[in-house]
Amino acid sequence: MQTKDELIDTLKRIVKPYVQDEQAFAHVTENTDFLNDLKINSANLVDIALDVEEEFDIVIDNEAMERMLTVGSSIDIITQKLAEKL
Amino acid sequence: MRKRVVITGLGVAAPNGVGIPSFLEAIQAGRSGIAFQQNLAELKFSCQIGGIPPVTDAIKQQYFTELQLRQLNSSGIIYGVIAGMEAWQNAGLPIASDEPDWDSGVVFGTGILGIDKFRESIYKVDDGQVRRLGSTVVVQTMTSGVSAFLGGMIGCGNQLTANSSACATGTEALLLGYERIVNGQAKRVLAGSCSDHGPYIWGGFDAMRVMPYQFNDTPERASRPLSATASGFVPGSGAGALVLELLESALERKATIYAEILGGHLNSGGQRGGGSMTAPNSSAVKRCIQQALVAANVRPEAVDLIDGHLTATSKDAAEVSAWCEALGRKGTDFPYINSLKSMVGHCLSAAGSIECVAAVLELKHGFIYPSINCDDLHPDIATLLAPDKIPHQLLRKDINVVAKANFGFGDVNACVILQKFKL
Numbered sequence: 001m002q003t004k005d006e007l008i009d010t011l012k013r014i015v016k017p018y019v020q021d022e023q024a025f026a027h028v029t030e031n032t033d034f035l036n037d038l039k040i041n042s043a044n045l046v047d048i049a050l051d052v053e054e055e056f057d058i059v060i061d062n063e064a065m066e067r068m069l070t071v072g073s074s075i076d077i078i079t080q081k082l083a084e085k086l
Numbered sequence: 087m088r089k090r091v092v093i094t095g096l097g098v099a100a101p102n103g104v105g106i107p108s109f110l111e112a113i114q115a116g117r118s119g120i121a122f123q124q125n126l127a128e129l130k131f132s133c134q135i136g137g138i139p140p141v142t143d144a145i146k147q148q149y150f151t152e153l154q155l156r157q158l159n160s161s162g163i164i165y166g167v168i169a170g171m172e173a174w175q176n177a178g179l180p181i182a183s184d185e186p187d188w189d190s191g192v193v194f195g196t197g198i199l200g201i202d203k204f205r206e207s208i209y210k211v212d213d214g215q216v217r218r219l220g221s222t223v224v225v226q227t228m229t230s231g232v233s234a235f236l237g238g239m240i241g242c243g244n245q246l247t248a249n250s251s252a253c254a255t256g257t258e259a260l261l262l263g264y265e266r267i268v269n270g271q272a273k274r275v276l277a278g279s280c281s282d283h284g285p286y287i288w289g290g291f292d293a294m295r296v297m298p299y300q301f302n303d304t305p306e307r308a309s310r311p312l313s314a315t316a317s318g319f320v321p322g323s324g325a326g327a328l329v330l331e332l333l334e335s336a337l338e339r340k341a342t343i344y345a346e347i348l349g350g351h352l353n354s355g356g357q358r359g360g361g362s363m364t365a366p367n368s369s370a371v372k373r374c375i376q377q378a379l380v381a382a383n384v385r386p387e388a389v390d391l392i393d394g395h396l397t398a399t400s401k402d403a404a405e406v407s408a409w410c411e412a413l414g415r416k417g418t419d420f421p422y423i424n425s426l427k428s429m430v431g432h433c434l435s436a437a438g439s440i441e442c443v444a445a446v447l448e449l450k451h452g453f454i455y456p457s458i459n460c461d462d463l464h465p466d467i468a469t470l471l472a473p474d475k476i477p478h479q480l481l482r483k484d485i486n487v488v489a490k491a492n493f494g495f496g497d498v499n500a501c502v503i504l505q506k507f508k509l
Contacts, residue, residue, distance in 0.1 A: 017153050043221040047156075050218060 095177025101137030182241025252494030256438025
């Protein structure tokens with residue numbers, strides 16, 4: 001399983017095409033908010049969830065998707081879903 | 087006095103040229119954009135040829151961001167955005183910053199949009215995968231998808247809409263935009279139309295047996311408007327776009343003025359008097375042309391060129407006959423007449439706008455493009471006009487007034503009168 005830093009790097013690669021604020025993207029932390037900091041269009045949160053599902057071969061249910069608003073919460077969800085797979 | 091409306095920007099994605107310079111060169115050279123389509127052959131179409139604009143990845147990247155290109159599977163949006171943005175840039179108009187441009191609107195029509203995207207979605211939905219559709223299915227398949235894309239890219243704050251009237255769509259869009267400016271509700275309207283390409287758009291017509299099957303080996307000869315061997319329309323696709331602008335605004339900006347819109351008319355034959363869902367009522371066609379001339383305050387003898395609908399079916403002779411009656415002119419007195427469909431096929435909902443772009447280029451640059459593939463003039467048409475009224479080669483000639491018409495399924499008609507611009 002990837003380390004947290006590796007997970008963040010993977011998530012950054014997934015999120016990158018949707019980012020509208022490149023400066024904020026250069027300084028991503030766990031607290032970085034997709035909508036407010038990276039200025040991602042809210043409609044694209046769905047696409048990010050689908051890309052995450054594909055990357056990690058997991059299923060992001062509706063309830064989890066609603067919480068996937070920051071880098072940190074996304075990593076938590078991914079970690080949890082990966083653990084459930086084991 | 088009625089407000090004057092001029093055309094200050096042009097854009098096009100046509101089967102024989104993407105971008106105005108390439109398209110202008112192609113229509114002057116009489117170059118066909120019709121090609122054999124392998125997928126139609128594999129799908130057992132009778133007609134295995136069609137017109138598809140040669141859009142490269144480099145062109146797409148010029149008009150769309152990487153994000154917009156992700157999951158983009160709507161050829162109509164690709165053509166519409168290319169043509170629309172080219173027209174806007176060609177007009178020298180700015181992209182709005184934070185404040186929308188309240189004086190500029192978009193009327194951009196289509197028949198059906200994003201059919202390949204729609205198909206992709208239907209497969210997913212039927213497979214129980216609705217949650218995997220992604221976020222772009224709606225915007226790529228809604229009829230107003232192109233006007234929404236363009237409105238956002240430019241920052242338009244005036245009316246943003248999409249009209250739909252089959253093969254009359256593009257010319258109707260032009261007239262709807264024109265009326266909005268004449269009525270004082272907008273200063274500029276980006277008007278145009280687009281059509282997807284491919285088997286799902288074209289299949290219904292193949293099933294109706296209205297497309298030619300005899301030219302699969304000689305695609306460039308297939309679209310034969312006005313000819314005795316015209317045997318159906320060749321399917322095309324693409325988009326055309328024109329920036330319509332209040333004359334005062336154009337003069338103030340010192341914009342290049344391509345032509346003036348004098349007026350036009352929209353009507354329907356009511357599917358009466360010989361008209362049906364698929365055939366025009368010829369008295370309605372005649373009336374549409376005459377009312378357009380009245381609206382434009384142009385006498386029939388002032389028309390130099392007819393840019394016809396002329397799809398290359400048995401209906402061409404009836405159309406020429408309607409023009410003769412509407413204008414009260416025939417034989418050597420008949421105006422010049424040509425059909426862009428001879429080169430690009432019938433681009434369906436995009437036909438009117440691509441053909442309007444061609445007509446405006448003729449006025450601006452003083453030429454009449456050749457109507458190719460009609461060496462064997464239809465005998466019924468030969469009784470109506472002198473053969474030299476149909477140019478087979480490029481004719482360099484200053485023309486003053488063009489009458490442009492399109493007729494569509496549902497028995498709908500649109501005719502616009504365009505004039506070379508003079509202050």
